Amino acid sequence: MEKPTLPKGTRDFGPSTMAKRQFIFNTIRTVFQKFGFQPLETPAMENLSTLTGKYGEEGDQLLFKILNSGDFLKDVAPQKIESRSSKLITSEIAEKGLRYDLTVPFARYVVMNRHEISFPFKRYQIQPVWRADRPQKGRYREFYQCDADVVGTNSLICEAEIILMITEVFKGLGIHDYTIKINHRGILSGIAETIGACENETALFAAIDKLDKIGEEKVKDELRAKGFSEKSLTNLFEILNAKGSTPEKISFLTKFFDNSEHGKKGLNDLQEVFTLLKSYGADDAHVEFDVALARGLSYYTGCIFEVKINNVSIGSVSGGGRYDNLTQTFGDKENLSGVGFSFGVDRLYDALEELQAFPKETRLSSKVLICHFDAETLQYGLALLQHFRAANIASEIYPDVSKLKKQLEYANKKGVAYTLVVGSEEVKSGALTLKNMDTGEQEKLTLHEIIQKLQ
Amino acid sequence: MEKPTLPKGTRDFGPSTMAKRQFIFNTIRTVFQKFGFQPLETPAMENLSTLTGKYGEEGDQLLFKILNSGDFLKDVAPQKIESRSSKLITSEIAEKGLRYDLTVPFARYVVMNRHEISFPFKRYQIQPVWRADRPQKGRYREFYQCDADVVGTNSLICEAEIILMITEVFKGLGIHDYTIKINHRGILSGIAETIGACENETALFAAIDKLDKIGEEKVKDELRAKGFSEKSLTNLFEILNAKGSTPEKISFLTKFFDNSEHGKKGLNDLQEVFTLLKSYGADDAHVEFDVALARGLSYYTGCIFEVKINNVSIGSVSGGGRYDNLTQTFGDKENLSGVGFSFGVDRLYDALEELQAFPKETRLSSKVLICHFDAETLQYGLALLQHFRAANIASEIYPDVSKLKKQLEYANKKGVAYTLVVGSEEVKSGALTLKNMDTGEQEKLTLHEIIQKLQ
Numbered sequence: 021m022e023k024p025t026l027p028k029g030t031r032d033f034g035p036s037t038m039a040k041r042q043f044i045f046n047t048i049r050t051v052f053q054k055f056g057f058q059p060l061e062t063p064a065m066e067n068l069s070t071l072t073g074k075y076g077e078e079g080d081q082l083l084f085k086i087l088n089s090g091d092f093l094k095d096v097a098p099q100k101i102e103s104r105s106s107k108l109i110t111s112e113i114a115e116k117g118l119r120y121d122l123t124v125p126f127a128r129y130v131v132m133n134r135h136e137i138s139f140p141f142k143r144y145q146i147q148p149v150w151r152a153d154r155p156q157k158g159r160y161r162e163f164y165q166c167d168a169d170v171v172g173t174n175s176l177i178c179e180a181e182i183i184l185m186i187t188e189v190f191k192g193l194g195i196h197d198y199t200i201k202i203n204h205r206g207i208l209s210g211i212a213e214t215i216g217a218c219e220n221e222t223a224l225f226a227a228i229d230k231l232d233k234i235g236e237e238k239v240k241d242e243l244r245a246k247g248f249s250e251k252s253l254t255n256l257f258e259i260l261n262a263k264g265s266t267p268e269k270i271s272f273l274t275k276f277f278d279n280s281e282h283g284k285k286g287l288n289d290l291q292e293v294f295t296l297l298k299s300y301g302a303d304d305a306h307v308e309f310d311v312a313l314a315r316g317l318s319y320y321t322g323c324i325f326e327v328k329i330n331n332v333s334i335g336s337v338s339g340g341g342r343y344d345n346l347t348q349t350f351g352d353k354e355n356l357s358g359v360g361f362s363f364g365v366d367r368l369y370d371a372l373e374e375l376q377a378f379p380k381e382t383r384l385s386s387k388v389l390i391c392h393f394d395a396e397t398l399q400y401g402l403a404l405l406q407h408f409r410a411a412n413i414a415s416e417i418y419p420d421v422s423k424l425k426k427q428l429e430y431a432n433k434k435g436v437a438y439t440l441v442v443g444s445e446e447v448k449s450g451a452l453t454l455k456n457m458d459t460g461e462q463e464k465l466t467l468h469e470i471i472q473k474l475q
Numbered sequence: 476m477e478k479p480t481l482p483k484g485t486r487d488f489g490p491s492t493m494a495k496r497q498f499i500f501n502t503i504r505t506v507f508q509k510f511g512f513q514p515l516e517t518p519a520m521e522n523l524s525t526l527t528g529k530y531g532e533e534g535d536q537l538l539f540k541i542l543n544s545g546d547f548l549k550d551v552a553p554q555k556i557e558s559r560s561s562k563l564i565t566s567e568i569a570e571k572g573l574r575y576d577l578t579v580p581f582a583r584y585v586v587m588n589r590h591e592i593s594f595p596f597k598r599y600q601i602q603p604v605w606r607a608d609r610p611q612k613g614r615y616r617e618f619y620q621c622d623a624d625v626v627g628t629n630s631l632i633c634e635a636e637i638i639l640m641i642t643e644v645f646k647g648l649g650i651h652d653y654t655i656k657i658n659h660r661g662i663l664s665g666i667a668e669t670i671g672a673c674e675n676e677t678a679l680f681a682a683i684d685k686l687d688k689i690g691e692e693k694v695k696d697e698l699r700a701k702g703f704s705e706k707s708l709t710n711l712f713e714i715l716n717a718k719g720s721t722p723e724k725i726s727f728l729t730k731f732f733d734n735s736e737h738g739k740k741g742l743n744d745l746q747e748v749f750t751l752l753k754s755y756g757a758d759d760a761h762v763e764f765d766v767a768l769a770r771g772l773s774y775y776t777g778c779i780f781e782v783k784i785n786n787v788s789i790g791s792v793s794g795g796g797r798y799d800n801l802t803q804t805f806g807d808k809e810n811l812s813g814v815g816f817s818f819g820v821d822r823l824y825d826a827l828e829e830l831q832a833f834p835k836e837t838r839l840s841s842k843v844l845i846c847h848f849d850a851e852t853l854q855y856g857l858a859l860l861q862h863f864r865a866a867n868i869a870s871e872i873y874p875d876v877s878k879l880k881k882q883l884e885y886a887n888k889k890g891v892a893y894t895l896v897v898g899s900e901e902v903k904s905g906a907l908t909l910k911n912m913d914t915g916e917q918e919k920l921t922l923h924e925i926i927q928k929l930q
Contacts (some may be wrong), residue, residue, distance in 0.1 A: 024525050024583045024805050027571050030518035032584050034591075035598070038514040052863055056841040056871030058889070059493040063485035063617050064519060064573075064603065065539075070479050084520075087540040087569050089607040093561045101556060105549045114542050118519075127481045129487050136489075138888035140874055143490070148519065152544040175874035177857075188864075299857040350479050384898050386511040402632075402754040409509055409643075416511030419595055419630035434513070435594035437652050 028159030029153070034165075036435070039384040044368050045146060047192040048166045051185050052144040057168050060143045062125035064150075065116045072117075074124045074349060082151045083113035118150035122167040122362070123346075130171060131350040139172030158334050158370060169360030171346060176289060178359045179323045179342065180296040183307055186327055186338060186361070190306075191371045194377045195370065197330040198340075200306050203313035204290050204323050205341075207273065210283020211311070214276045215252040224248075226258075229314035231260065259311060266294060266309040273311070289323060293298055319343045325361055332374045385435040387474050388454075390417040390442060391427040397442045404442070404452075404467060411471045431457055438474065484616030491890070494839040499823050500601060502647040503621045506640050509598040511578045512623050515598045517580035519605075520571045527572075529579045529804060537606045539616075542568035570754070575607040577622045577817070578801075584771060585626060586805040594627030594811075613789050613825060624815030626801060631635075631744060633814045634778045634797065635751040638762055639795060641782055641816070648823065652785040658768035659745050659778050660796075662728065665738020666714055666766070669731045670707040679703075679711075684769035686715065701745045714766060721764040727767070744778060780816055787829045792822045824859050840890040842929050843909075845872040845897060846882040852897045859897070859907075859922060866926045886912055893929065 026032065033041060049059075065086060072080055092113045093101065100108050117127050122145045130137065146166045153159055168185065170178045186200055208228070212221045223246045227239045240253050248256075262272050270287055277283030288307060297304045315324045322342030328335040338359025347356050372378050388408060390401040401417045408415040416436075418427040424441065431439045439455045446452055454470050455462045465473070480486065488496060504514075516893075520541060527535055542604065547568045548556065555563050574580050577600045585592065601621045608614055625633045641655055663683070667676045678701045682694045695708050703711075725742055734737030745764060751881050752759045770779045777797030795816025802811050827833050843863060845856040855873045860919040863870040873882040879896065886894050894910045902908055909925050910917045920928070 022524075022806070024586055025522060026587075027520045027522055030586070032518070033514075033585075034588065037516065038516060041516075042514065054869045056844075056866065058490035058839055059488075059497065061488040061493060061496075063481065063487070064605070065482045065485055067480060067482055069477075083543040083546075084544075086573075087542050087565065089536075089539075090559045093559050093564065093917060100561075101559060104548050104553075104556060106546045106809065109548065112541065118541075129489075130886040132481075133477060133489065135489070138885055140885075142857035142871070145605045151521070162520065170874070174873045177872065177874040184864075197848055216635045296857065299854045301592065302861065339881065351477070384508060384513055389511075399754045402751065403756055406755045406757065409639075411510065414511060416597070417632065419625070419628045419632040430593055430595075436511075448888060463542055 029159075031160065031162075035384065036114060040372070040378050041100060041365065042384065043378065044365055044372070045164075045166070046050065048055050048363055049144070049146065051188045051192065052166075052168050054188075055142075055168075055177045055181055055185055055209065057142045057144040060126065060129060060145045061147060062119065062122075062129060062145070064118055064148075066119050066125060067116045068111070068115060068127070068129050070350075071120060071124060075120055079120060081119055082153055084118040084150045084152055085110060085235055086118070087432075088113055088115055089331065099393045115455045119147075120151055120390060121149050122165050123169075123360070125351060126167070126169060127346045130356065131352050133348045134425040138176075140170050140175075141172055142167040142168070142170045147322070153244075164365040166363040166365060167382075168362075169361055171356045171358035172300075174357050176292045176323075177296060179289075179293045180300065180302075182325060182340065182359065182361050183297060183304070184294070184300065184302055187303065187306060189363070193361065193372065194379065195329055195371070195375065195377045198306060198335075199308050199328050199401060201310040201313045201326045202290065202293070202323060203288035203310055205320050206284075206286025206289065206322070207311065208281040208286075208314060210273070210280040210286055211256065213280040213283065214259070215255040217248065217252060220246065220248070222419055226316075228260070228312055229316055244436070262311055266290075269311065283306060293323065301368050315341060319345060321345070322359065327474030329371045329375075332371045334367050334370060337371060338363045381398045384439070386414045386416045386472075387436070388413065388415045388438040388440055389427070389431040389436045390415070390432075390440050391424055392418065392421070392442045393424070393444075397444060397447060400447045404440070407471065408474070409469060411475055413471065428467045482616070484614075485612030486615065486617070490839065494835050495827070496820065496824060497839065498833065499648065499820055499827070500619075500621070502817055503644055503820075504599070504601065504645045506647065507621075507623050509643075510597075510623075510636055510640055512599040513574045515581065515584060515600045516602060517574065517577075517584055518572055518598070518701070519603075520578060521574050521583070523566070523570060523572045525583050525805075526575060530575055534575060535610055538575055539573040539607055540565060541571040541573070543568055543570055574602075575603060575606060576604050577620050578624075578815070581622070581624060582801045582805060585811065586802045586807050589807075595625050595630075595633075596627055597625045599623040609836070613822065615821065619820040621818040621820060623817075624813055624817055626811045626813035629812050631747045631753060631778075634744075634748045635755065635757075635812065637780060637795065637816050638752065638759070639755065639757055641780075642758065642761060644818070648774040648827065649834065650784055650826070650830065653761060653790075654763050654783050654785060655758045656763050656765040656768045656783065657745065657748070657764055657778060659709070659741035659776045661737040661739075661744065662743025662766065662774050663741075663769060665728070665741055666711065666882045666886075667862045668735040668738065669714070670710040672703065672707060675701065675703070679771040681771070683715070683767055684771055686767045691924060700838040717766055721762075724764050726765065727861055748778065757902065770794060770796060774800060776800070777814065784826045784830075787826045789825060790824050791820045792826060796857070838890045840892070841869045841871045842894055843870045843880070843893040843925075844889075844891045845870070845895050846886075847873065847876070847897045848899075849876060849878070852899060852902060856895075856897045859895070862922060862926065864927070866930055868926065868929045895925070 054147055071083055090136045148162050148164050150162050190198055212218050212224055212270050217224050227242045231239050262269050313326055321340040321344040324341035326339035342359035344357045346358045392398040392401045451464050453462050453464055495788035526538055551567045603617050603619050605617050645653055667673050667679055672679050682697045687695050717724050768781055775796035776799040779796035782793035799812045801813045847853040847856045860872050895907055906919050908917050908919055
């Protein structure tokens with residue numbers, strides 16, 4: 021039999037990776053809960069009718085589809101089968117798919133539970149998503165997202181709190197050099213109006229979105245190819261290259277937006293978010309108003325965010341924004357405004373590794389391993405063990421009678437903090453030797469003293 | 476557009492359910508870690524070559540299979556397509572499936588990472604599994620399992636610690652009336668030898684396994700139909716109906732097992748587990764040696780466990796045992812002995828609901844909601860909020876300027892413990908009124924006093 025393998029783009033997370041991942045999850049979850057967000061979990065499988073058409077054509081291609089159970093071909097029309105068209109047959113043999121993100125299942129949940137939910141509804145969701153993407157460095161077919169959203173209010177307090185939450189998560193993770201970029205769809209629309217590109221918003225925003233990656237000249241080339249005039253491009257970059265503090269940028273832009281309601285609304289909202297941050301007495305040192313931030317997804321309608329950790333290879337770890345049409349796609353008539361953001365755990369993980377910023381205590385291992393030599397010392401060890409556990413100290417005993425060297429090696433490999441070697445002398449005297457496995461230091465202590473030390 | 480629905484047999488978990496589920500998960504995880512088990516997570520998708528053939532023919536039918544991406548029909552031979560045989564085509568168009576349990580992925584992980592793992596390897600795994608079963612009360616197509624296993628040692632300390640862990644989990648959950656049934660495959664084999672049914676072990680164990688549900692007479696009928704003689708049935712029930720304490724049962728059985736090595740080994744192991752429990756100084760009041768416990772799965776080779784909560788409708792919430800051939804199925808030559816058990820979270824949840832045993836504090840909601848009347852009091856509220864959060868108190872402010880009644884209703888529905896109404900007088904004096912939303916009690920306090928009270 022061949023050695024088993026993992027499906028492409030998927031990973032196992034062994035104990036040491038899991039410990040670090042749990043550190044990230046716990047940090048994020050704690051902050052979400054501290055800000056009044058409550059947990060939601062939705063099933064891995066959704067009906068394809070729920071998922072299809074929500075992520076663009078490319079997204080539909082990337083959905084993992086689940087083969088119907090039983091004799092799935094039974095009711096497929098013969099001509100469809102004979103056509104050999106995978107596309108035609110898919111919808112006949114697969115009704116369900118794996119979720120692609122956490123936003124669409126959330127919207128589905130809100131629509132289905134509308135009358136039980138008390139709005140504004142603040143929910144967080146930490147679950148894996150699946151995409152049949154071509155795997156590459158930093159891109160997987162199964163990965164976790166951590167989302168927090170509020171629906172049912174237009175209040176910009178939500179936007180301010182997103183900034184506060186991001187700040188607090190980074191503090192908890194021990195990441196200090198990062199930037200929270202903020203912009204507003206209204207400002208982008210205002211720019212489009214100002215340069216006379218209202219009809220070409222999509223192309224304009226898509227090009228702006230790449231500015232960071234491809235630079236001014238290539239963005240201009242791309243827009244020229246789409247028919248933008250030289251004058252409009254000059255105007256555009258006069259705005260995009262605005263320098264200065266946030267108030268300076270805002271007053272600079274105000275001059276352009278005399279005739280743009282969208283632009284004025286965008287600037288007002290942004291101004292209000294910064295004013296709110298002051299009312300909290302919060303630090304906005306990491307927040308940067310970036311006129312060139314566009315974000316790909318078309319469903320944003322208000323503030324948009326993107327968070328970048330500076331000086332690491334893949335710095336973009338979080339993004340989000342306000343959307344006004346979350347539930348419309350499910351035929352909901354009442355518009356529910358929402359705003360949310362998402363952390364990518366895999367990228368946070370990679371960044372923390374690169375910065376060597378994981379705290380040492382993330383390890384999830386026993387505090388102490390009891391070692392022994394024979395049936396008698398083992399038996400004595402079991403009684404000790406029961407005392408440690410009664411004191412809530414994670415602890416274990418080596419389960420076999422083995423050479424001491426092997427037992428200590430086990431402790432070492434597993435990252436157990438202390439070992440306690442029980443010999444016949446220890447059984448007689450009750451004086452125990454506790455060894456710190458990191459420093460090699462040894463101390464002679466009573467059981468009571470050891471418990472106090474390890475608690 | 477039609478209202479969206481959930482796939483059959485799947486569920487959303489909203490905030491209040493999630494809070495209770497997290498209480499169960501946290502209780503189990505804490506105990507697993509306290510006993511030196513370390514976390515593992517494996518991907519939702521496994522290659523079908525990993526999963527198929529591991530759960531019997533029925534299990535294979537219940538695997539959710541994932542349609543290959545892209546033009547999945549391209550390379551399927553025309554005659555296969557024309558055959559219209561779902562069975563023939565499945566393996567051509569689906570390479571991956573969703574995991575069916577946590578044991579097979581664990582075995583796959585051990586085989587793939589054999590040289591990095593330090594044995595004995597104690598891992599726990601808390602993840603959902605998927606089965607295309609017919610949904611019914613208490614049976615879902617997506618459900619969580621919580622497994623803990625040790626591989627790489629024969630030590631019966633592991634069996635004793637399974638009992639200790641189960642005991643501690645139930646203590647943590649607040650469940651007091653339960654039974655940990657224990658038996659041994661060797662004892663069952665010994666019984667088969669004793670009654671002359673060595674050749675018919677599978678039929679015998681399958682029938683015994685149903686004794687609880689269908690009773691003695693129907694088990695006898697079933698075995699008669701399989702050709703068991705009256706004498707063998709009389710002998711069988713003389714053994715199965717053995718009454719008395721564990722030592723009494725053991726000495727009763729010893730008389731039958733003079734010529735059965737399996738039987739002797741089983742009794743010795745069991746005796747040793749009870750002796751070990753004594754060495755720990757542990758309580759074995761909930762442990763019951765049940766000669767009639769058989770457990771369906773054929774891969775067990777040593778001790779077997781089943782845990783039943785008494786006086787609830789679906790009491791069987793956990794089971795497990797020792798197996799000697801975990802990795803053999805993946806072509807592993809060295810035999811790794813392992814022992815493990817699994818908690819079913821959904822059944823624990825239902826039992827806790829039925830017993831009304833969930834602690835009230837499982838709710839995951841803000842400690843305090845700040846209510847306000849206008850821009851000025853809202854602004855003052857934001858500053859207060861920042862103080863609460865700095866003190867790690869989960870807290871929020873109502874994000875819109877609304878009627879007080881609406882704000883209090885929101886707090887009520889969300890299960891927020893306290894509200895703080897900020898009026899213009901409060902802004903002037905700094906004397907704040909804290910209202911306990913459970914009792915209706917109100918207190919006038921300073922910010923500092925409130926923080927001390929809520930921390």
